[in-house]
Amino acid sequence: MSHAVKRYSSYGPYGDGPGRNDDDDDEDVEGDDGGNGGGEEDRLGPKLKYTPAPGFLYFWYKKHLIVINRKLDLSYYTGDIPDETMVLTTIGRSPTLLRELLSEARREYLLAQSKKTMVYTISPTPFAQKTWDQGRHRPSREISTVILPTESKGHLLRDVKEYLNPVTARWYAQRGLPYRRGYLFYGPPGTGKTSLSLALAGELKVPLYILSLSTGSLTDETLTMLFVGLPRKCIVLLEDIDCAGVQRNNNRHMDDESDQESSEEEEEEEEEGQSDNEPRSDGVKAKSPKPSKEKKRPSKSDANPSSSGQQHRPPRMSVSFSGLLNAIDGVASHEGRILIMTTNHRERLDPALIRPGRVDMQIEFGYAGRNTLGEIFRELYSRVDGMDSATIEEEEEVFGGEEESLLSSMEKTSTARSELDRQAQYTATIADLAEKFADMIPVDKFTPAEVQGFLMSYKRAPKRAIRKIPEWLNSKPSAAGEKGSRRAKNKHSKKRSPKIIKSEEAPEPTRQPDVVTSQSIAFQGVVHNSAGGFVVNDLQVDMEMVTRAIQQIIKENVGISHSASPELNIVGLRRRTNLAEDTEKGAGVHENKPKKEVNGILKGEVTTVERV
Numbered sequence: 001m002s003h004a005v006k007r008y009s010s011y012g013p014y015g016d017g018p019g020r021n022d023d024d025d026d027e028d029v030e031g032d033d034g035g036n037g038g039g040e041e042d043r044l045g046p047k048l049k050y051t052p053a054p055g056f057l058y059f060w061y062k063k064h065l066i067v068i069n070r071k072l073d074l075s076y077y078t079g080d081i082p083d084e085t086m087v088l089t090t091i092g093r094s095p096t097l098l099r100e101l102l103s104e105a106r107r108e109y110l111l112a113q114s115k116k117t118m119v120y121t122i123s124p125t126p127f128a129q130k131t132w133d134q135g136r137h138r139p140s141r142e143i144s145t146v147i148l149p150t151e152s153k154g155h156l157l158r159d160v161k162e163y164l165n166p167v168t169a170r171w172y173a174q175r176g177l178p179y180r181r182g183y184l185f186y187g188p189p190g191t192g193k194t195s196l197s198l199a200l201a202g203e204l205k206v207p208l209y210i211l212s213l214s215t216g217s218l219t220d221e222t223l224t225m226l227f228v229g230l231p232r233k234c235i236v237l238l239e240d241i242d243c244a245g246v247q248r249n250n251n252r253h254m255d256d257e258s259d260q261e262s263s264e265e266e267e268e269e270e271e272e273g274q275s276d277n278e279p280r281s282d283g284v285k286a287k288s289p290k291p292s293k294e295k296k297r298p299s300k301s302d303a304n305p306s307s308s309g310q311q312h313r314p315p316r317m318s319v320s321f322s323g324l325l326n327a328i329d330g331v332a333s334h335e336g337r338i339l340i341m342t343t344n345h346r347e348r349l350d351p352a353l354i355r356p357g358r359v360d361m362q363i364e365f366g367y368a369g370r371n372t373l374g375e376i377f378r379e380l381y382s383r384v385d386g387m388d389s390a391t392i393e394e395e396e397e398v399f400g401g402e403e404e405s406l407l408s409s410m411e412k413t414s415t416a417r418s419e420l421d422r423q424a425q426y427t428a429t430i431a432d433l434a435e436k437f438a439d440m441i442p443v444d445k446f447t448p449a450e451v452q453g454f455l456m457s458y459k460r461a462p463k464r465a466i467r468k469i470p471e472w473l474n475s476k477p478s479a480a481g482e483k484g485s486r487r488a489k490n491k492h493s494k495k496r497s498p499k500i501i502k503s504e505e506a507p508e509p510t511r512q513p514d515v516v517t518s519q520s521i522a523f524q525g526v527v528h529n530s531a532g533g534f535v536v537n538d539l540q541v542d543m544e545m546v547t548r549a550i551q552q553i554i555k556e557n558v559g560i561s562h563s564a565s566p567e568l569n570i571v572g573l574r575r576r577t578n579l580a581e582d583t584e585k586g587a588g589v590h591e592n593k594p595k596k597e598v599n600g601i602l603k604g605e606v607t608t609v610e611r612v
């Protein structure tokens, strides 16, 4: 009895690629991690992985001999699918044994993959014709780790699950309605739009296709082709929709100017009308977290010189408005897909783009309110490795060597306590600390990414993080001297031009007189591995290392002096697969592209002081 199994190579151009329906996912076993759970390394580097060689192999399964003939088709080299066939043979007349084997393999594979999300981006081809890349398995992000007001998250989850329910699909079909659902995530950079999309894909177990309109390298045709290439059920994350030719043309220029002009007035308004400690509602569609703040902070679409006031350059508009609408809901658009569009500037979007039918729900992402601050803290420290079932020694380690022994009292009585008690006490302690943390950080001042970035410097020392808050706040021009002193600072700053400040913050004794420009810019920094020696391999990188890397990049590429003590304020970090493309196009603010070997691209926000 023989069974043939077709396997799609992850190395071939079709890999786990688009156009396959979801069931296809059952079959690819060797993704980027070899199906082994990924990331297996020893101190020398990645471990070797073994897979059966082409040809005949045999093994025993439930006391029966199974012979496998693994054949690579010629098409493997030409790129046609399928590119591999496996024939399983055993002795006997019943196919049951082979079916059992296959279903066991399927189960194992799906179990292993259930904690992963398949993420596709555009492949970095030198040609205008873009295609989806082969996709990468990424560990799924639990939706609980994206901190949002409960009602927003709950509402979104309910809506999207309802949409994916087969009954809903039939409901759409019976009424002849296009079976599609669209969401708009809007808010400042670093507030969790991308993270929530990734988490949602993991939760719903559908692949995520990420497409950014800010790359400027897409045309209407390629966009349509990319949408045609989507599978039946997936999430498409269309980022930065305000960056293409989709904004209301006549408003763009005005917006930029009015941003600058009104910034002083906005500060004034804030000062008069807003109590610094007043908690924000944190709600879905809650009133915008002070639109003025959104304007003050940079966004990706501001990440060109025009937005820093140096020159006004029209945005790249390679994808036209009608091209975008066609891709979203033209004939090429697949039934069953979920579209998530993100923007930092909802106000710049044409209402037609976000009308009901194209966008069925809008979710606002804002600066961290009190609840969010506490949640971020709890989320980060309640999951410290080994804490749940930890020994007391591990718990001590969590709080760092120099920490006063938070759990020393626990240690003394630990023998008498159950594991459960200790866990409960740990949770309660973290909850107390979270409250304290939330009390100490000004609300609606920082993005969750900033707060998380700060805490990540104290991954295993929550108490130390709390002790360091004043220092951190002082280092933040935007938050320095909250409350009374912030008021004074604002008053002081009004005496001068909003863009020019005295150089007290960054004295340069050797250069007199110094006039410095305070700038806050969004940027994408290229991390290279030669001179600087900075390598970013994945999302989970040490934030301190990233900070140093960014400093290096700025110094080399933007020419900002280190002695000016640039304040780095990392709001986002992402590794892109289309590095070559981004580098060529000149990611972010860099006109000076680094010529060295490129390993990754950092997205960030930098507030710094620059000499002019």
Ligand SMILES: Nc1ncnc2c1ncn2[C@@H]1O[C@H](COP(=O)(O)OP(=O)(O)OP(=O)(O)O)[C@@H](O)[C@H]1O
Pocket: 145, 146, 147, 148, 187, 188, 189, 190, 191, 192, 193, 194, 195, 196, 300, 343, 344, 365, 447, 448, 449, 450, 452, 571, 572, 573, 603
């Ligand atoms: N609400 C949040 N909850 C948890 N983590 C967050 C949240 N917001 C941001 N972060 C963290 O900050 C980093 C950047 O977030 P993310 O890329 O999702 O922001 P974004 O809103 O998509 O930014 P952009 O508009 O620049 O794409 C991520 O590593 C994420 O873990």
